[in-house]
Amino acid sequence: MVDRKKLDGRVALITGGGRGIGRQIALAYVAEGARLALSARTASELEETAQLVSQQYGSEVITIIADVSIREQVDNTVSQTLEHYGAIDVLVNNAGNIGPVGRVWDNDPEDWARTIAVHLMGVFYGCRAVIPSMLQQGQGRIVNMSGVGGPNTTAYDAAKVAIVNFTENLALELADTPITVNAISPGSIHTRMWEETRDLSLAIGDMATYERGVQVTSGQGASIERAAELAVFLGSDDCGAMSGRLIRAFADRFEDFPAHVDEIMNSEAYLLRRVDPERPFPTSQSYPTLPIPGRS
Secondary structure (H helix, E strand, O other), X not given: OOOOOOOOOOXXXXXXXXXXXXXXXXXXXXXXXXXXXXXXOOHHHHHHHHHHHHHHHOOOEEEEEXXXXXXXXXXXXXXXXXXXXXXXXXXXXXXXOOOXXXXXXXXXXXXXXXXXXXXXXXXXXXXXXXXXXXXXXXXEEEEEEOOOOOOOOHHHXXXXXXXXXXXXXXXXXXXXXXXXXXXXXXXXXXXXXXXXXXXXXXXXXXXXXXXXXXXXXXXXXXXXXXXXXXXXXXHOHHHOOOOOOEEEOOOOOHHHHHHHHHHHHOOOOOOOOOOOOOOOOOOOOOOOOOOOOOOO
């Protein structure tokens, strides 16, 4: 008997699918049986990913050139995917950029706003466009890409934190529906974005970030494969009814989550929100294998 793949026959739309984490997620998805729609701004990178998908798996894939910060282009991406496949079962909001690197008072306001538009508005546009069809078809999974910035990358960091809060609130709005929405913190992975951050940090004299960038881009960063595995988990039935959570690919034992979804959803675990002091939950430091309330 052949084991059924986790995403067998499902249609996944992945933004920022031309390179980096988006490309890795695309390959992980087709390995689990998904049919793909990939969007990005660069046609050559999309074509490279599509060729890899076809060569390695022979899976169906369509590519759509789009800028996620422009609502009409996101709407068109969703429309084209629905027209081609008839459904979108999983949306992975992955597209992003590092934005301005430097002190807030030195940042170009238009660059700062552009970064917010790409990350936060891009996620909003994508969710807004796919949810009606997911409701109509009676199921759907949304995976939003978060992350951690810091000093001198305030636009990126503000947008990524906002995405987590947006994810939590959207999950509450979707609580009585068959749609889940969760966020991934992938960790510091060697991508072109980290190469840019490294070089720009050196240019402004931010040696701490530069040295971190050197580590990440010399093989000491987080696992890109692990981030893709988490994206598969959150896009499949394995995550069950878990929704509104931020999961760290580099630290959380999400393989153990299926047996504990009810415990997670009945706690403040994996939330950005302030924890109720009357109902605290253990941290990963307290329970390194599985930080679930009531377990030891």
